[in-house]
Amino acid sequence: MIPTKPDCITIKARKVDFGFSTELPYRWYSGNPAIFNFCNAISIMFPIGEQFFIDSVRHYKDKITDPVLREEVAGFIAQEAMHSKQHDLCNQVLKVQNKQMFVIEKVAKLFLDTSRHIYPARTLLAISCALEHFTALFADQLLNSAAFRRLAHPVYAELWLWHAVEETEHKAVCFDVYQQVAGGPLGYIERCLVMLLVSVCMLTAILLSAILMIIANPKKSAPEQDKPKPVAKKPFATGWIRYLFIKPGIVPYIMVPYFRYYSPFFHPWKHDNSELVERWKAHYANLRAASAPAQP
Numbered sequence: 001m002i003p004t005k006p007d008c009i010t011i012k013a014r015k016v017d018f019g020f021s022t023e024l025p026y027r028w029y030s031g032n033p034a035i036f037n038f039c040n041a042i043s044i045m046f047p048i049g050e051q052f053f054i055d056s057v058r059h060y061k062d063k064i065t066d067p068v069l070r071e072e073v074a075g076f077i078a079q080e081a082m083h084s085k086q087h088d089l090c091n092q093v094l095k096v097q098n099k100q101m102f103v104i105e106k107v108a109k110l111f112l113d114t115s116r117h118i119y120p121a122r123t124l125l126a127i128s129c130a131l132e133h134f135t136a137l138f139a140d141q142l143l144n145s146a147a148f149r150r151l152a153h154p155v156y157a158e159l160w161l162w163h164a165v166e167e168t169e170h171k172a173v174c175f176d177v178y179q180q181v182a183g184g185p186l187g188y189i190e191r192c193l194v195m196l197l198v199s200v201c202m203l204t205a206i207l208l209s210a211i212l213m214i215i216a217n218p219k220k221s222a223p224e225q226d227k228p229k230p231v232a233k234k235p236f237a238t239g240w241i242r243y244l245f246i247k248p249g250i251v252p253y254i255m256v257p258y259f260r261y262y263s264p265f266f267h268p269w270k271h272d273n274s275e276l277v278e279r280w281k282a283h284y285a286n287l288r289a290a291s292a293p294a295q296p
């Protein structure tokens with residue numbers, strides 16, 4: 001039986017406004033600097049990537065016969081559009097603070113634009129499925145990280161946790177559309193081959209981002225008042241190695257769920273992490289209650 005998303009999960013875009021401004025520190029995470037560098041680099045890629053996901057799913061919108069999936073697709077498009085909008089606002093600040101961000105943006109755009117020109121619509125959807133799987137794995141790690149909530153600037157913590165929650169909510173939408181329009185043995189082979197290609201590109205992108213961050217000097221490009229607070233200094237390469245392999249150790253964290261994607265029986269909701277979404281909802285409901293004016 002094909003797993004479905006849990007009943008507590010709904011796919012609807014939330015209206016959010018994080019109030020980004022250049023007053024925010026570029027180094028917004030007081031722990032390992034590799035974490036804010038990694039997040040800033042993928043933030044730059046999001047608006048381009050999310051438009052790519054939206055287009056690849058929208059292409060098949062009229063071929064989807066299941067009314068529930070049609071509704072989920074509408075929710076997916078609305079959520080990704082809101083992510084794009086908010087990351088775009090965030091990126092405007094990051095680009096002022098670090099000019100290397102333009103390079104990362106150009107490379108991401110080149111990769112996805114080239115893909116649009118050389119691959120058929122079905123492969124583009126398979127690329128979206130693979131990237132959505134990566135996004136869901138990173139989201140799961142972030143939502144499980146107490147350190148992230150504690151050490152991130154509140155505005156950035158809110159941005160990233162909100163995005164992680166919605167990525168979890170819609171983690172199966174691309175996959176379900178792909179299964180409907182390209183299911184079967186050939187579709188399975190294609191999605192596995194595409195995942196291999198995307199994984200190589202992801203590794204290259206992470207490596208490139210790390211190198212660019214080494215040569216970047218955001219202090220020079222940031223306005224005077226935005227100079228970051230001093231953070232614990234760690235050799236740069238050691239920071240990345242710690243982040244990727246030791247603490248939190250992204251690579252070992254995602255390794256097993258990453259390889260599950262290659263199973264012919266894979267489905268994103270076979271890993272039910274809806275409890276993380278519920279926990280986030282309860283946390284923000286409590287925050288809102290705490291900030292509401294007291295009743296007379």
Ligand SMILES: [Fe+2]
Pocket residue numbers: 050079080083084163167
């Ligand atoms: Fe997103």
Ligand SMILES: [Fe+2]
Pocket residue numbers: 053080132135167170
């Ligand atoms: Fe997504």
